Amino acid sequence: MRLTKAFNRSLWVFHLNTGSCNGCDIEIVATLTPRYDPERFGIKLVGSPKHADVLLVSGPVTRAMADRARRVYEQMADPKVVMGIGSCMSGGVFYDSYNLVGPLEEHIPVDVFVPGCPPRPEAIIDGVVKAIAKLERLEGEGK
């Protein structure tokens, strides 16, 4: 269903941990606290990729999660953007681990990277703003 433009900025985010140490996950939770309160802008976490506009991926891609990350990405409705969080998104210090299968962008297209180990909530919010800009561009292109 096409929603009205009033909903455009209400980004619903699905968080997927593909092998994170939980550092980024804790910062995501910190971002949701009343100190930053992104929900006043309609930005919140949802429990299903089918409801989400943004796929928020934390951590390097482990062998077990690569296939699942692709599947979750495909299950999201268009238009959608992918945000990668954390320096280890590209492998980082674990780049040559036997259990990693390359950077996230080798598995799904990534639109916004938020580096940091872990990134501060301000950085995550900055990434969300960039995701909003990307979504508005995609909607303008009719995708």
Add this chain to the structure above:
Amino acid sequence: MLDAYTLQTGTGFWDPVVWIVVFLVAFLIALAIWLLGEKEYPRDTQAVKPFLSGNVEPEKADVHMRAGNLYWGFTEAMKGYYSRLVPLHTGVLNDYVLWFLGVMALVFVIVGVAA
């Protein structure tokens, strides 16, 4: 609505025309909601599959729970009883007739002794 089709029951009425109109209105509302839906979406991808935390959707046959599964605790608790009783059910009619005759003979003996 139409007297010819209306059944007066004394406590109310039954009119099939009313029901047809109700179903028609409900169908039109459902159709309007369906037409508001997104028509363009990838049909042959995971987009049409249920979300199971990223896992592959198992075959229905693999996750089907049989009625027997509901009795697992019951049969487990009475394992001693079932382990003896189930082997007796051979499915051979001759065996069942023999059991019947044997029990009947036992009953006659008990009744005869008691009398």
